[in-house]
Amino acid sequence: xxxxxxxxxxxxxxxxxxxxxxxxxxxxxxxxxxxxxxxxxxxxxxxxxxxxxxxxxxxxxxxxxxxxxxxxxxxxxxxxxxxxxxxxxxxxxxxxxxxxxxxxxxxxxxxxxxxxxxxxxxxxxxxxxxxxxxxxxxxxxxxxxxxxxxxxxxxxxxxxxxxxxxxxxxxxxxxxxxxxxxxxxxxxxxxxxxxxxxxxxxxxxxxxxxxxxxxxxxxxxxxxxxxxxxxxxxxxxxxxxxxxxxxxxxxxxxxxxxxxxxxxxxxxxxxxxxxxxxxxxxxxxxxxxxxxxxxxxxxxxxxxxxxxxxxxxxxxxxxxxxxxxxxxxxxxxxxxxxxxxxxxxxxxxxxxxxxxxxxxxxxxxxxxxxxxxxxxxxxxxxxxxxxxxxxxxxxxxxxxxxxxxxxxxxxxxxxxxxxxxxxxxxxxxxxxxxxxxxxxxxx
Amino acid sequence: xxxxxxxxxxxxxxxxxxxxxxxxxxxxxxxxxxxxxxxxxxxxxxxxxxxxxxxxxxxxxxxxxxxxxxxxxxxxxxxxxxxxxxxxxxxxxxxxxxxxxxxxxxxxxxxxxxxxxxxxxxxxxxxxxxxxxxxxxxxxxxxxxxxxxxxxxxxxxxxxxxxxxxxxxxxxxxxxxxxxxxxxxxxxxxxxxxxxxxxxxxxxxxxxxxxxxxxxxxxxxxxxxxxxxxxxxxxxxxxxxxxxxxxxxxxxxxxxxxxxxxxxxxxxxxxxxxxxxxxxxxxxxxxxxxxxxxxxxxxxxxxxxxxxxxxxxxxxxxxxxxxxxxxxxxxxxxxxxxxxxxxxxxxxxxxxxxxxxxxxxxxxxxxxxxxxxxxxxxxxxxxxxxxxxxxxxxxxxxxxxxxxxxxxxxxxxxxxxxxxxxxxxxxxxxxxxxxxxxxxxxx
Ligand SMILES: [K+]
Ligand SMILES: [K+]
Numbered sequence: 001x002x003x004x005x006x007x008x009x010x011x012x013x014x015x016x017x018x019x020x021x022x023x024x025x026x027x028x029x030x031x032x033x034x035x036x037x038x039x040x041x042x043x044x045x046x047x048x049x050x051x052x053x054x055x056x057x058x059x060x061x062x063x064x065x066x067x068x069x070x071x072x073x074x075x076x077x078x079x080x081x082x083x084x085x086x087x088x089x090x091x092x093x094x095x096x097x098x099x100x101x102x103x104x105x106x107x108x109x110x111x112x113x114x115x116x117x118x119x120x121x122x123x124x125x126x127x128x129x130x131x132x133x134x135x136x137x138x139x140x141x142x143x144x145x146x147x148x149x150x151x152x153x154x155x156x157x158x159x160x161x162x163x164x165x166x167x168x169x170x171x172x173x174x175x176x177x178x179x180x181x182x183x184x185x186x187x188x189x190x191x192x193x194x195x196x197x198x199x200x201x202x203x204x205x206x207x208x209x210x211x212x213x214x215x216x217x218x219x220x221x222x223x224x225x226x227x228x229x230x231x232x233x234x235x236x237x238x239x240x241x242x243x244x245x246x247x248x249x250x251x252x253x254x255x256x257x258x259x260x261x262x263x264x265x266x267x268x269x270x271x272x273x274x275x276x277x278x279x280x281x282x283x284x285x286x287x288x289x290x291x292x293x294x295x296x297x298x299x300x301x302x303x304x305x306x307x308x309x310x311x312x313x314x315x316x317x318x319x320x321x322x323x324x325x326x327x328x329x330x331x332x333x334x335x336x337x338x339x340x341x342x343x344x345x346x347x348x349x350x351x352x353x354x355x356x357x358x359x360x361x362x363x364x365x366x367x368x369x370x371x372x373x374x375x376x377x378x379x380x381x382x383x384x385x386x387x388x389x390x391x392x393x394x395x396x397x398x399x400x401x402x403x404x405x406x407x408x409x410x411x412x413x414x415x416x417x418x419x420x421x422x423x424x425x426x427x428x429x430x431x432x433x434x435x436x437x438x439x440x441x442x443x
Numbered sequence: 444x445x446x447x448x449x450x451x452x453x454x455x456x457x458x459x460x461x462x463x464x465x466x467x468x469x470x471x472x473x474x475x476x477x478x479x480x481x482x483x484x485x486x487x488x489x490x491x492x493x494x495x496x497x498x499x500x501x502x503x504x505x506x507x508x509x510x511x512x513x514x515x516x517x518x519x520x521x522x523x524x525x526x527x528x529x530x531x532x533x534x535x536x537x538x539x540x541x542x543x544x545x546x547x548x549x550x551x552x553x554x555x556x557x558x559x560x561x562x563x564x565x566x567x568x569x570x571x572x573x574x575x576x577x578x579x580x581x582x583x584x585x586x587x588x589x590x591x592x593x594x595x596x597x598x599x600x601x602x603x604x605x606x607x608x609x610x611x612x613x614x615x616x617x618x619x620x621x622x623x624x625x626x627x628x629x630x631x632x633x634x635x636x637x638x639x640x641x642x643x644x645x646x647x648x649x650x651x652x653x654x655x656x657x658x659x660x661x662x663x664x665x666x667x668x669x670x671x672x673x674x675x676x677x678x679x680x681x682x683x684x685x686x687x688x689x690x691x692x693x694x695x696x697x698x699x700x701x702x703x704x705x706x707x708x709x710x711x712x713x714x715x716x717x718x719x720x721x722x723x724x725x726x727x728x729x730x731x732x733x734x735x736x737x738x739x740x741x742x743x744x745x746x747x748x749x750x751x752x753x754x755x756x757x758x759x760x761x762x763x764x765x766x767x768x769x770x771x772x773x774x775x776x777x778x779x780x781x782x783x784x785x786x787x788x789x790x791x792x793x794x795x796x797x798x799x800x801x802x803x804x805x806x807x808x809x810x811x812x813x814x815x816x817x818x819x820x821x822x823x824x825x826x827x828x829x830x831x832x833x834x835x836x837x838x839x840x841x842x843x844x845x846x847x848x849x850x851x852x853x854x855x856x857x858x859x860x861x862x863x864x865x866x867x868x869x870x871x872x873x874x875x876x877x878x879x880x881x882x883x884x885x886x
Contacts, residue, residue: 093884100882206884223881246811288810288817292803304884314883319796326793329870331786332877339878342785343774347885349792350769353762360735367731368689374731374818421886427772434775435782438666439543440757441536441649441747442790443864 009095009422012088013415016052019084020411023048023077032070039065042400049407051077053414054085054307056173056277056389057380057406059396063176068159074174075166081414082170082201082307086127089305089418090205091120096425123205130200130208131169138197139165145189168197171307173277173389181268185280186261191268198276203232204303204312223338224314227321228303231313232274239270239297246290253285273297275309277389283379284393291379291392298386299355309387309413311355318348347424354420355413359385362409366402370394380406385413452538452865455531456858459495462527463854466491466520475513482508485843492850494520496857497528497750499616499720499832500823500849502839506619517617518606524857525613525644525750529570532748532861533648534563539868566648573643573651574612581640582608588632611640614750616720616832624711628723629704634711641719647671647746647755666781667757670764671746674756675717682713682740689733696728716740718752720832726822727836734822734835741829742798752830752856754798761791790867797863798856802828805852809845813837823849828856 027044030037038044043060050057051074062071143161146152152160160176167174175181184190200208207225214220221229243266247254254262268280273294286294301310318333322345325333333340362381363374370377376392383390384406398406470487473480481487486503493500494517505514586604589595595603603619610617618624627633643651653668661669686709690697697705711723716737729737744753761776765788768776776783805824806817813820819835826833827849841849 204884222883224883227883289807292807292810292817296803304886312884312886315885318883318885319792322789323793323796326789326867329867331871334878337878338881341880341882344882344885345789346765346769349762350766351886353766364732364735367735373816374735374821375816378817417886424769424772425885428774435777435780437784438781439784439787440665440667440670440761441647441755442758442761442787442868443747443755443794443860 009092009419009426012084012092013419015084015088016081016411016415019052019077019080020045020048023052023073026073027066027070029069032067032073034065034067034070042403046403046407047074048077049410050389051172051174052081052084053309053387053410054078054081054170054172055309055384055387055410055414056167057384057391057395057410058174058389059398059403061178062174063178071163071176075163078170078172078174079166082166082172083127083131085414085418086131086205086305086307087124090123090127092418092422093206093305094123096422099426126209127205130205134197134200135165135169138168138193141193142190145187145193149187149189164194165197168194168276168278169201169307171198171202171276171302171309171387173272175278180279182280182282185265186258188260188264191264191280194276194278195268195271198271198278199232202275202302202306202308204228204306204308206305207303208306223336223340224304226336227317228313231317232303235274235297235300235313236267236270239273239293240266242293243269243290246287246293249287252287253281253290269294270297273388273390274313275301275386275388277383277387279390283390288375291375294390295379295382298382298388298390299359301386301388305418309385309417311352311386311417315348315351318344319352347421350424351417351421355385355417358409358412358416362405365405366398369399369402370397381409384409387414452535452862452869455527455535456862458527458531459524459854459858462495462520462523463488463491466495466516469516470509470513472512475510475516477508477510477513485846489846489850490517491520492853493832494615494617495524495527496830496853497521497524497613497615497752498827498830498853498857499610500827500834500838500853501617501832502841502846504621505617506621514606514619518609521613521615521617522609525609525615526570526574528857528861529574529648529748529750530567533566533570535861535865536649536748537566539865542869569652570648573648577640577643578608578612581611581636584636585633588630588636592630592632607637608640611637611719611721612644612750614641614645614719614745614752614830616715618721623722625723625725628708629701631703631707634707634723637719637721638711638714641714641721642675645718645745645749645751646675647749647751649748650746651749666779666783667747669779670760671756674760675746678717678740678743678756679710679713682716682736683709685736686712686733689730689736692730695730696724696733712737713740716831716833717756718744718829718831720826720830722833726833731818734818737833738822738825741825741831741833742802744829744831748861752828752860754795754829754860758791758794761787762795790864793867794860794864798828798860801852801855801859805848808848809841812842812845813840824852827852830857 024044026032027048028038033039046059139161142164143157146157146160147154163176177183207228210222210225244262246252248262265281272278274297299310300316301312302308304312304314318340321335321340322333333345359381363378366377366381372394376394379392380394387410467487469475470491471481476482489502582604585607586600589600589603590597606619620626624634650668650671653665657663687705689695691705708724715721717740742753743759744755745751747755747757761783764778764783765776776788802824806821809820809824815837819837822835823837830853
């Protein structure tokens with residue numbers, strides 16, 4: 001039974017490797033690049049990985065380095081990558097539920113124990129519809145705003161609108177503007193549309209389905225939906241307020257801005273850190289304190305089984321709930337009148353520790369092959385692993401070995417986390433006996 | 444019953460506050476300072492806290508700023524602080540065992556359920572004897588070496604020997620030499636004696652008692668002893684090898700040194716990071732990679748219920764064992780044929796998360812009131828919280844508010860951790876019912 005279940009868990013990494021390979025080959029073609037001849041292998045590989053893993057880190061400017069063909073390839077890779085991670089992780093989640101004999105909340109009508117073709121089709125159809133609906137709406141809003149508000153000709157506005165709508169819903173953070181979205185830093189309409197797409201795409205499929213089914217009855221939401229929504233709201237709020245505080249101080253980036261601009265840019269930055277990666281402000285000019293806070297938000301990331309990266313909001317919240325329960329002296333970790341299964345805590349912990357190890361090793365490597373500061377390097381590796389794509393501006397200046405490290409981190413962060421999470425949930429080895437208990441001293 | 448148990452847990456912080464207060468007052472006296480008049484309040488408070496919490500961070504040079512009287516006060520505070528934390532945490536540990544109805548491994552002969560005066564006396568006596576034995580032996584070795592090897596007159600050699608022997612056993616890291624132990628960077632005898640004192644003092648009383656009783660029968664060691672010894676050996680080994688690697692590279696600090704010096708200084712640095720805090724090399728000149736590794740070693744610290752700080756070796760190992768068990772798919776966290784109690788994991792996790800929060804807040808504050816880099820500031824706050832005392836050299840240049848933050852971190856790291864650990868172990872609130880279980884998605 002085990003082998004048949006591990007098959008799909010292996011399928012996701014293989015599919016991503018295939019997509020990255022195809023993308024690399026396409027970007028190597030001379031027609032993808034504006035300059036003479038084809039690009040080099042590292043640039044093509046890095047860009048394809050960044051697109052498929054919906055990260056958005058770039059070593060060459062998307063708008064000037066790549067031709068419309070190259071940009072279309074990147075856009076296609078983003079759509080494939082985003083759709084792939086959303087369907088892949090959702091189906092693996094269904095699989096875990098089946099294997100553990102749990103009632104599958106995701107597709108409640110199907111109660112059989114095997115993942116049949118009907119389920120797969122249903123999941124694909126719902127995700128496809130949600131993707132198209134959101135992307136079309138945001139595309140329309142952006143194109144209209146760019147045409148009427150910024151005097152872009154219709155074909156240009158439509159192309160930019162399409163690119164950013166897809167890039168936003170898939171939390172990719174790629175932009176056809178050289179300065180990302182900094183030119184829109186006071187435009188509530190543009191940044192607002194982007195934020196809506198980012199949040200819906202990044203909140204995760206299980207939450208979307210749950211909301212669609214029981215939108216008016218919050219009492220019937222699953223625990224996962226509740227803690228994801230609560231965590232998302234809390235993180236956006238805390239992020240906004242802290243960025244406002246640190247950057248509004250004398251010498252901060254918001255010093256010359258109006259109140260409305262400060263609010264918009266703080267909110268936008270807070271939402272984008274988890275994990276869309278567009279920026280309306282210059283990341284390299286932020287206070288070190290803001291960068292540290294951004295690091296934490298990036299590490300946590302968005303919702304499970306969506307287009308967002310990071311360790312996921314629910315993973316972080318399970319850990320926080322456990323600590324809170326321990327402080328209150330309660331034996332069970334509880335939230336919203338539900339008890340969080342004890343093995344879920346250990347899964348969350350394991351995922352977080354593995355993520356920290358990956359980021360630490362990446363940081364050590366970047367430190368040893370560059371002269372950049374710890375601030376810059378740590379920000380870059382967390383951004384890569386959590387597939388955020390924000391940068392203090394050092395990406396293009398990294399040596400090839402550091403770029404390969406980032407490629408590895410992006411892949412591990414995107415595909416590794418859900419593969420490991422699936423593996424952790426499924427793997428059970430039974431001992432025929434239990435060892436006697438002992439209590440080592442803690443602290 | 445609860446209140447009578449919380450009394451001793453409150454006694455430890457109160458005793459430390461009292462010792463720091465007395466120390467501050469004594470250091471404020473004009474006879475404590477070589478310069479004219481008494482010192483200022485911040486300097487006295489900082490130095491007294493650093494001494495009582497056996498941290499070793501200094502904002503004025505111990506050898507030139509303080510008179511022999513001032514140095515004697517510091518030495519007395521170190522001895523009181525080290526003895527206090529060792530007896531305090533040991534007695535709190537005994538208390539937890541009693542409360543939870545566990546067989547007390549520490550003082551096996553007493554099997555009654557209340558902590559009677561006999562136990563306290565026994566613990567105090569054993570700790571006193573161990574302290575005196577080690578300190579006397581190291582004192583003798585150091586004084587002899589300083590007299591015959593470095594031509595120090597007997598009174599000077601005896602004073603320096605006494606100061607460093609007490610400072611080492613109590614993991615304090617204070618030195619009467621302005622450059623800490625950098626002048627002995629090639630002296631296996633001096634650094635070796637210091638290391639022995641540091642390791643014995645920092646391994647923790649429970650391990651010492653266990654070893655004394657069953658030294659030749661490792662099979663009868665407690666799980667705590669086994670994982671503390673294993674963890675200590677592993678951390679010393681990993682630390683030594685990594686420091687050797689990073690600093691032996693071209694441009695590293697060890698570049699001009701002989702093999703013997705490299706080995707000695709790497710080993711010494713690895714041992715001192717957890718958490719004695721003497722240095723035989725210039726910390727400010729270390730590679731950023733070495734500083735990051737040092738951060739991790741400092742955070743982990745030494746053994747429980749000894750003079751060492753940090754979250755403790757056993758705490759870190761419980762977490763690592765849990766992650767390892769999860770990766771193997773085992774339901775129980777096991778080691779050496781024993782099962783680690785499940786609530787111990789949540790206690791360890793809580794302690795680590797609280798430590799990270801304290802360090803993060805301290806780091807954010809120091810970043811916002813100084814212009815030092817994240818490397819420097821993070822190193823300083825971890826060093827303070829884990830009561831290590833190593834510094835990249837910024838301590839003396841911090842503004843008063845930052846110094847007060849370090850004072851707070853030293854106190855929290857020293858007294859807060861064991862108080863919280865005791866609280867976590869003792870607090871049990873019982874619900875009359877359990878909530879239904881749910882499994883939020885992780886990753
Ligand atoms: K992204
Ligand atoms: K120390």
